[in-house]
Amino acid sequence: MLSICIPVYNHDLNALVSSLHEQGVNLNIPFEIILADDASEKNYRTQNIKLDQLDHVKYIQLDKNIGRAKIRNLLASKSSFQYLLFIDCDTIVPDDNYLKRYMPYLKKGIVVCGGTTYYNSLKNKQFRLRWLYGTKREEKTAKQRGKKPNRSFMTNNFLIHKELFNKYKLNETISGYGHEDTYFGYQLKKEGISIIHIDNPLIHVGLETSDVFLNKTREAIRNLLKAYKYTEHDKEFASMVSLLQAYSRVKQFKIAFFMRFGYKTFKNLMDKNLLGSKPKLWIFDLYKLGYICIAEDES
Numbered sequence: 001m002l003s004i005c006i007p008v009y010n011h012d013l014n015a016l017v018s019s020l021h022e023q024g025v026n027l028n029i030p031f032e033i034i035l036a037d038d039a040s041e042k043n044y045r046t047q048n049i050k051l052d053q054l055d056h057v058k059y060i061q062l063d064k065n066i067g068r069a070k071i072r073n074l075l076a077s078k079s080s081f082q083y084l085l086f087i088d089c090d091t092i093v094p095d096d097n098y099l100k101r102y103m104p105y106l107k108k109g110i111v112v113c114g115g116t117t118y119y120n121s122l123k124n125k126q127f128r129l130r131w132l133y134g135t136k137r138e139e140k141t142a143k144q145r146g147k148k149p150n151r152s153f154m155t156n157n158f159l160i161h162k163e164l165f166n167k168y169k170l171n172e173t174i175s176g177y178g179h180e181d182t183y184f185g186y187q188l189k190k191e192g193i194s195i196i197h198i199d200n201p202l203i204h205v206g207l208e209t210s211d212v213f214l215n216k217t218r219e220a221i222r223n224l225l226k227a228y229k230y231t232e233h234d235k236e237f238a239s240m241v242s243l244l245q246a247y248s249r250v251k252q253f254k255i256a257f258f259m260r261f262g263y264k265t266f267k268n269l270m271d272k273n274l275l276g277s278k279p280k281l282w283i284f285d286l287y288k289l290g291y292i293c294i295a296e297d298e299s
Contacts, residue, residue, distance in 0.1 A: 001030040001106065002099075003079035003162075004087060007071040008037040011089040011206060013048045019092070021054055023099040034058045036075050039065040069170035069180040072155065076165050082108075084165055088156040090206020091116075101200040102159050111188060112159040113152065114200035115145060125277040129210040132279060138204075145197040151240040153185030153195050157202045164193070174227055178220025179241075183227040186237050210275045214287075221292050246285075247292050256293045263290025 004020055006013065017033055024031040033054075037045055039062050052059035060078065062071070076084055083106050085099075094117070105112045117139050122131045138154075145152035155170070168187050174180045188195065208216065221243070228244060231237040238244040250256050263270075270287045273279055 001081050002032075002083050002085060002102075003075075003081040004031065004033045004085045005072065005075035005079060006033065006035050006087050006089055007068070007075060008035050008040060008044075008048060008089045009065075010040045010044050012044060013051060013089055016087075016089070016092055017051050017054070017057065019096075020087075020099065021056060023093070023096060024056060026096075027099060027103070029103075030081060032056050032058060032080055034060065034075055034078055036060040036062065036071050036078070038062055038067075038071050067172070067175045068155075068177065069174055070172045073169050073172065076162060076169070079162060082162050083159060084162050085159045086155055086157070087202065088204075088206075091156065091202035091204055094201065094203055098200060098202075101198065105159055105196065105198070108161050109164060109193075110161065110196055111153075111164065111193065112196045112198060113145065113154065114157040114159075114198055114202065115140065115142065116154065116156055116204050117201040118204055126209045127207040128277060129274055129279045129284070130207045130213040132281060133213075133284065134204060134207075136281060139201075142197040142199045148240075149195040149197055150185040150189040152197060153181055153188070155181040155184070156204070157200070171227070171230070173230075174223050176219050176223060177216045179223045179227050182224070182241060183230065183237075186227075186231065186234075186240060189236070189240075210279070214271075214274060217288060218291055218295070221288060222295050225292065225296050243288055243292060246289050247296075250289065250293065256297070259290045259293040260297065263287070263294060 013035060020033055033056060035048060035051060037048060037060065045061065049059055051057050072086060085102060102112065118131060118134045122128060168184065170180045171183050174183060224241065228237060238248055250259055270283055273283050274287065
């Protein structure tokens with residue numbers, strides 16, 4: 001019935017898998033938990049491989065990192081059941097009814113997103129930018145996400161029929177970090193497949209430090225431009241990404257040069273704010289807009 005697919009990279013999965021395993025047993029349904037380790041460091045592999053001893057758990061170890069899209073496609077290919085629940089490894093379930101809330105949606109031809117949430121407070125200021133972005137931009141109710149369902153699609157917590165996933169899959173040429181899920185949501189929208197959003201969030205606990213998050217943001221922007229080219233600069237794709245909408249206006253008014261100049265001139269000041277204890281998201285937005293102008297100019 002249900003294959004729970006978890007790509008793993010440098011995280012201890014014992015708490016997450018134990019909770020999911022207990023919930024699956026209590027529901028009394030056919031299920032499996034598939035863990036695909038994408039070449040994690042040895043200490044994480046040592047911790048996680050023990051989970052293979054649990055009933056219903058399958059552990060796959062990769063010697064070479066293959067990336068976010070390819071490993072999810074691999075998980076689907078190794079699954080035994082017709083419904084796939086994809087879960088990111090750096091999350092935890094909020095309560096004992098997480099799997100139960102997905103049960104009414106085990107139907108052919110639908111895609112369901114549960115959402116993401118964060119802890120209300122943060123002690124370590126090193127993670128402030130990632131936490132702020134998550135709580136202000138990613139943490140949304142099902143009602144909020146449902147207003148633009150395909151735009152709000154994320155791979156961290158979603159249910160899909162295996163046949164539907166295999167028909168489209170994630171684009172493996174969008175490697176590295178970011179926007180393979182945006183492109184997948186776009187593909188579904190083009191095919192008239194709407195995404196259902198429910199209030200069943202996972203708690204995102206694997207926060208990156210601010211400097212790592214900025215590095216990943218730049219990588220994600222390069223991926224975004226790559227995905228945009230794949231769509232032949234489709235306006236429908238651009239409408240799904242606020243950064244592309246802003247960038248389109250920049251090009252329309254022919255001010256990309258000034259955005260590139262502003263990014264290079266004020267980058268150190270923006271870095272100081274974004275890497276500090278009180279980052280501002282409007283500065284982060286300007287940072288991204290300036291960088292996308294540079295990234296496309298260099299591509």
